[in-house]
Amino acid sequence: MTDRALVVVRAGALTTVQDLGRPGHAHLGVPRSGALDAPAAALMNRLVGNPPEAAVLETTLNGCDLRPRSAVTVAVGGAPCPVSVDGRPAPWGAPVHVPAGALLSVGTAVSGVRAYVAVSGGVTVEPVLGSRSTDLLSGLGPPPLTAGTVLPLGKPYGLPARVDVVPQPSPPAELVLRVTPGPRDDWFTAAAWRTFTTHTYRVSSASNRIGLRTEGPALERAIGGELPSEGMVLGAVQVPPDGSPVVFLADHPTTGGYPVIAVVHPKDLPTTAQATPGTPVRFVPTCTPRGRGERRNL
Amino acid sequence: MRALPVGDRALLVEVSTDEEAQALHADLLRRRAEGSLSVREIVPAARTVLLDGLEDPSRLAAQLSGTRLPSVPPPVAEVVEIAVRYDGPDLADVAELWGVSPEEVARVHASADFRVAFCGFAPGFGYLTGLPARYGVPRRATPRTTVPAGSVGLAGPYTGVYPRSSPGGWQLIGTTDAVLWDHARVPAALLSPGTPVRFVPVDS
Numbered sequence: 001m002t003d004r005a006l007v008v009v010r011a012g013a014l015t016t017v018q019d020l021g022r023p024g025h026a027h028l029g030v031p032r033s034g035a036l037d038a039p040a041a042a043l044m045n046r047l048v049g050n051p052p053e054a055a056v057l058e059t060t061l062n063g064c065d066l067r068p069r070s071a072v073t074v075a076v077g078g079a080p081c082p083v084s085v086d087g088r089p090a091p092w093g094a095p096v097h098v099p100a101g102a103l104l105s106v107g108t109a110v111s112g113v114r115a116y117v118a119v120s121g122g123v124t125v126e127p128v129l130g131s132r133s134t135d136l137l138s139g140l141g142p143p144p145l146t147a148g149t150v151l152p153l154g155k156p157y158g159l160p161a162r163v164d165v166v167p168q169p170s171p172p173a174e175l176v177l178r179v180t181p182g183p184r185d186d187w188f189t190a191a192a193w194r195t196f197t198t199h200t201y202r203v204s205s206a207s208n209r210i211g212l213r214t215e216g217p218a219l220e221r222a223i224g225g226e227l228p229s230e231g232m233v234l235g236a237v238q239v240p241p242d243g244s245p246v247v248f249l250a251d252h253p254t255t256g257g258y259p260v261i262a263v264v265h266p267k268d269l270p271t272t273a274q275a276t277p278g279t280p281v282r283f284v285p286t287c288t289p290r291g292r293g294e295r296r297n298l
Numbered sequence: 299m300r301a302l303p304v305g306d307r308a309l310l311v312e313v314s315t316d317e318e319a320q321a322l323h324a325d326l327l328r329r330r331a332e333g334s335l336s337v338r339e340i341v342p343a344a345r346t347v348l349l350d351g352l353e354d355p356s357r358l359a360a361q362l363s364g365t366r367l368p369s370v371p372p373p374v375a376e377v378v379e380i381a382v383r384y385d386g387p388d389l390a391d392v393a394e395l396w397g398v399s400p401e402e403v404a405r406v407h408a409s410a411d412f413r414v415a416f417c418g419f420a421p422g423f424g425y426l427t428g429l430p431a432r433y434g435v436p437r438r439a440t441p442r443t444t445v446p447a448g449s450v451g452l453a454g455p456y457t458g459v460y461p462r463s464s465p466g467g468w469q470l471i472g473t474t475d476a477v478l479w480d481h482a483r484v485p486a487a488l489l490s491p492g493t494p495v496r497f498v499p500v501d502s
Contacts, residue, residue, distance in 0.1 A: 026339040026350070028487045029417040128481045138421050139462070140481065183302035183310040229418060229425075231341030231348025233308045255343050255418030263305035 016134035036273035040078035044118035047075035054122030063106035079112030112171030112274035121154035184259030218243025386470035422461035422479030424489035441467035
């Protein structure tokens with residue numbers, strides 16, 4: 001019998017198991033979670049013959065080292081980084097055969113933040129509410145990997161994709177995030193909206209899977225006091241009392257009490273996963289906040 | 299009611315009171331169950347209900363404009379009884395804020411009919427309404443860095459039970475052995491929006 005499992009030799013700064021997440025439970029306080037750079041995770045799954053819902057590993061900045069107990073096909077993508085098998089260089093962004101007992105090394109990202117490691121058969125830790133994703137906010141799913149962790153693998157689904165070239169977007173030199181006005185844009189002054197949409201912010205090093213924090217000019221409130229807690233969406237741009245916008249990512253809380261000035265277009269969120277601290281951020285409005293017709297009294 | 303757009307796929311419907319929010323939430327659940335509303339998430343909160351994963355939020359906003367807010371329906375779920383030891387570290391402070399004895403805090407709290415207004419903060423954490431308005435208390439000036447799992451706390455108009463150990467600023471009046479969240483259980487959450495709840499005092 002083959003022992004289909006991966007042994008974690010070096011866990012790296014933060015390596016978690018991720019799949020498509022667990023949407024549909026926000027009313028119970030359960031974050032959606034899931035791979036931050038979902039297109040990269042899906043592409044790596046395709047390269048090893050997995051369906052899109054198979055669980056992969058998401059690394060942060062300095063990769064991880066893994067030793068499969070049986071021969072597997074892996075693909076590493078997302079943030080560009082060196083890949084090796086038993087010390088010999090192997091291709092990034094392509095299917096790689098790793099013999100049983102060999103050491104797969106995913107190195108430090110040359111640019112970007114998060115690399116995705118898909119393994120044929122997928123990581124098959126016990127699902128929680130239909131997902132194997134690690135949720136850092138609420139602690140659902142498997143804990144972040146540590147050296148010595150043994151991860152079970154599923155049976156291979158099919159043949160790895162046969163490809164010559166796999167185009168992948170480069171990590172962003174500048175984050176351009178399209179935004180629509182949020183439900184609480186009227187809690188901010190008109191000057192704050194202008195500042196928000198015309199100044200350049202920078203990605204803060206305090207960013208994580210919960211939110212992309214930014215540094216830049218503070219946004220001034222028109223309405224003081226506290227907002228009663230309300231439901232939050234992925235991509236909501238919440239503004240805490242310090243005035244610096246925070247873009248909610250996959251592990252965001254399901255309700256929150258700070259006003260949401262804008263909402264980022266979902267297609268622009270995967271690039272936030274690869275934005276290193278210091279990357280310039282511009283919020284580009286796709287419509288104006290005041291006098292828009294959709295806000296209605298019922 | 300006001301409908302506020304939230305990106306291209308969501309709508310935040312705002313009402314005036316928490317009773318209205320609970321009534322709207324129940325009505326939206328009914329619409330989804332009967333098939334007239336297609337949406338991924340229905341998230342009730344203090345004064346709002348968020349609908350996320352809508353095909354056409356503006357069409358729903360138009361539909362809602364033609365309806366009247368129903369009254370809060372009677373609870374459909376069975377009452378969940380939670381056994382509490384009224385031995386929390388803030389019991390005396392709460393008694394002082396209420397102007398009663400600690401024993402009276404327990405009696406008042408255990409005789410109220412609670413309902414889960416909404417969840418959040420952590421999986422399984424419910425914001426329970428049901429205490430008369432005069433028993434509202436502020437959060438502690440300095441939050442505790444660790445509140446043990448099973449702590450029963452008060453903040454503003456709400457009562458809540460911590461599903462797991464976490465930092466928190468609620469006034470702690472008691473403890474319970476009830477398991478608020480167990481992902482191996484179906485359903486995982488003991489409390490979900492709309493669940494009626496009673497606290498039953500037990501000896502420390």
